[in-house]
Amino acid sequence: MKEIDVPLPPAEKRKLLHTRRVIYRGYEREDGLWDIEGELLDTKTHPLTIPNERTLQIGEPIHGMLIRVTINAEMVVHGIDVAMNNVPHGPCRQAMAPMQLMIGSKMGPGWRKAIEHHLGEIKGCVHLRELLFNMATAAFQTLPAQHTTVSVDPNRPPQHLGKCVTWDFNGPLVQNLYPVYFQHEIK
Template identity: 55%
Template sequence: MPLSPPAPRAHLHNRDVSFRGYQRDDGLWDIEAELRDAKTMAFTIPGERTRAAGEPIHGMRIRLTVDDQTVVRAIEVDMEHVPHGPCPEAAAPMQRMVGASLSRGWRRSIEEHLGGIQGCTHLRELLFNMATAAFQTMVRSLTLPDGVPPPFLGKCKTWDFDSPTVEKIYPMFFQRQHERVD
């Protein structure tokens, strides 16, 4: 069902976010995310330069390389467009995420390693959702120990352990409750 017609309004800002998943020839996986912010009119941040309409204020990319167990093996960050001089300093701490798992505790690990002034809000936002993009990319190839449900079970209405979808696709986990640590 479409959204209702909007009230009269002025278009001021665009945020475009995309995620892409790739299977590499070496057996690893690359998950890439990109965020771009731009205003629809010329915009000046106090104490900084004026940007033209459509010129990116933020232009950031992340590439996570993960293994079949969803453990981060490498991370690359590109902060091509940033609003302030110190912003690129947030790229180096991203290396702290190498060795973290996209499965259990991913968000907690991001906050622990990159929370507050240790990192960048926008890079953290991308990282949060890169786990979902990875699971969408890897869903048929996830290596899980026997008896361990895929990490998306129990995370939404459709994937409730008691749902008809789980009964049909993952009958071995139907009506089984598992403790989740996220």
């Protein structure tokens, strides 16, 4: 399928103030597990003074955080490592230890609820939670199809069906690739 380049319309005159870079990487390990890594980096194009603490210089990271989640073929978390190299406030790093509570959680239905249960509100860090939310999608993209379990129960379609216009139960892609779920009704 040929890609179509559709740029954004020209922007109004403006000035860049903030950049957030988020990157996910998926790795297959030699021991049969997978590592999914997420990185978040926030920078400013101007000095940023944090009252009563310090001033960050242009390009100095406000947030520089990494998470490595180790999962098995069923996408169950076996291990989690966290680095908070750049944080705006000293207490921020206290959010690293509770991340271990995610071990045993499954990346799939209920993933976001598990994150909120274990790390929500003041139990964790909003930026680490943001990284974790989308790690499940990166994991799904990383694991080869032969390692992911595809449901054959017509009452339980694969979790990505019915979640976007492309995977509409009434759409041509589902009809072609998952005919057993074509025109499936969620119960």
